[in-house]
Amino acid sequence: MLEIRNVTRRFGANTAVKSVDLRIPTGQMVGIIGASGAGKSTLLRMINRLIDPSEGSILFEGREVSSLKGKALRSWHRDCAMVFQQFNLVPRLDVVSNVMHGLLNERSTLATIFNVWPRADILRAIDILERLGVGDHAVKRAEALSGGQQQRVAIARALMQQPKVVLADEPIASLDPRNAQIVMQSLRDINRQDGLTVITNLHTLDTARAFCERIIGMSAGEVVFDGTPEDLTEAAARRIYGADGLDEAFSESVTSTSFNAVRETVAPKPEPEVLAAQP
């Protein structure tokens, strides 16, 4: 269970996150939606301890993560992996080495500088890449991959650290609908198959609806909606995005309809029946 207890974050006079109070059970797939500036990234960054709350506390499995320091904080950074919009890979480094960087917390500086990794770790990295459908690119430079492939490598790097929670900050914002669908499906798969808690910020409502079992809507730093995709009515969407913001909510959204269209183009075509070749 991840508990966010009455958390507020201020930047000077601006309150980016206001008294947010949430309980997220282990294994839940949560989408956080809201207009630009609603406070979504700030909330995720506080969970990961990239920034600290001004008030309130964050607990994971009963332990207060918002006060961890030193080794305990490094351990939390291993348990709570983060995936970013811009992938944050090392472009000139090969894909496997990028994935190995998920182990940075556990590796000596020298081994990292000389890019020396135990065979078992390399095999595990390749397994994860294969699982995410990018195993064939393992030896290529990260920069040679498409955006969607790079994001899957970034997810592989996150999985390499064997996290309990994966936070994804607008993971599909830079991707076309086809790649967005594949990346969201990858997140959904690791959530379902590994039982990992996945919390992802998303700009558009339909993407959250299609992939997340729980949707949290933020507006001006506050949680204004918390429910299932079915609960997310048009009135709730207005509360989240404001009457003028509904266009933003649906713009470039990867809807379940477009998913089906994409799925048709991605799915292997059935082999044509061979009629004439029979003796």
Ligand SMILES: Nc1ncnc2c1ncn2[C@@H]1O[C@H](COP(=O)(O)OP(=O)(O)OP(=O)(O)O)[C@@H](O)[C@H]1O
């Ligand atoms: N480091 C910072 N310094 C000052 N203000 C900040 C900082 N980070 C965020 N803010 C402010 O906090 C508010 C919330 O920003 P945040 O990035 O969390 O929103 P968001 O919902 O993730 O937006 P977007 O979808 O555009 O990424 C905004 O007003 C933003 O300008």
